[in-house]
Amino acid sequence: KAGVTQTPRYLIKTRGQQVTLSCSPISGHRSVSWYQQTPGQGLQFLFEYFSETQRNKGNFPGRFSGRQFSNSRSEMNVSTLELGDSALYLCASSLASGGASSSSTDTQYFGPGTRLTVL
Amino acid sequence: GNSVTQMEGPVTLSEEAFLTINCTYTATGYPSLFWYVQYPGEGLQLLLKATKADDKGSNKGFEATYRKETTSFHLEKGSVQVSDSAVYFCAIIQGAQKLVFGQGTRLTINP
Numbered sequence A: 001k002a003g004v005t006q007t008p009r010y011l012i013k014t015r016g017q018q019v020t021l022s023c024s025p026i027s028g029h030r031s032v033s034w035y036q037q038t039p040g041q042g043l044q045f046l047f048e049y050f051s052e053t054q055r056n057k058g059n060f061p062g063r064f065s066g067r068q069f070s071n072s073r074s075e076m077n078v079s080t081l082e083l084g085d086s087a088l089y090l091c092a093s094s095l096a097s098g099g100a101s102s103s104s105t106d107t108q109y110f111g112p113g114t115r116l117t118v119l
Numbered sequence B: 001g002n003s004v005t006q007m008e009g010p011v012t013l014s015e016e017a018f019l020t021i022n023c024t025y026t027a028t029g030y031p032s033l034f035w036y037v038q039y040p041g042e043g044l045q046l047l048l049k050a051t052k053a054d055d056k057g058s059n060k061g062f063e064a065t066y067r068k069e070t071t072s073f074h075l076e077k078g079s080v081q082v083s084d085s086a087v088y089f090c091a092i093i094q095g096a097q098k099l100v101f102g103q104g105t106r107l108t109i110n111p
Helices: none
Strands: A006-008 A012-013 A017-025 A031-038 A041-049 A053-057 A064-068 A076-077 A088-095 A112-119 B003-006 B011-014 B019-021 B025-026 B032-038 B045-048 B056-059 B062-065 B075-077 B084-095 B096-101 B105-111
Touching: A006 A088, A012 A017, A017 A088, A031 A076, A031 B025, A041 A064, A041 A076, A041 B075, A041 B084, A041 B096, A053 B096, A088 B062, B003 B019, B003 B096, B019 B025, B025 B032, B025 B062, B025 B084, B032 B062, B045 B062
Parallel strands: A012 A112, B011 B105
Antiparallel strands: A006 A017, A017 A076, A031 A041, A031 A088, A041 A053, A064 A076, A088 A112, B003 B025, B019 B075, B032 B045, B032 B084, B045 B056, B056 B062, B062 B075, B084 B096, B084 B105
């Protein structure tokens, strides 16, 4: 079974631009989560989508947004890029049954990440 | 909220040495616990997990036991190899699909 794929793998943008990152989950997985990884802040949760609905959101400004399509593929968008947005953006998918009060045993499988550099 | 504290690195060992990376967590109830590994230039790979107290997760010679009484999930390996050099992350999840990670421990194994 193919793993989580993310495109593109590398991006270079300038301040003020916007960017869209894509994530294709493992077949059959309906939950997609996004994380930002930086040397200073470590791994931080951005948001999670399940069945095309955002279920959870981390503490990031509104410039960070996402969506999920009917085939469970997800995109995240960052508008008005800032230098501090330079990071590795990781996507993870899981089987995740519906409802936030699930058993929480659904393991998240990560893609290789998209390395975003903002100049 | 939930939090994870990991042993600070970097950790440098010789091949065949014994490895312990400490991890403690703060959470109410019974979160699921994970260790992920990140090799240079790659994403995170699940190494092992445990979902209830006293469970032992194991994979590739690595082990970790869910200790509810000490809120810990320490990673151990009896004999490390050069190929184990990577960054290791302890993480918890509870309720919502939101992993909370420790800061990561960089491990270097010298031949």
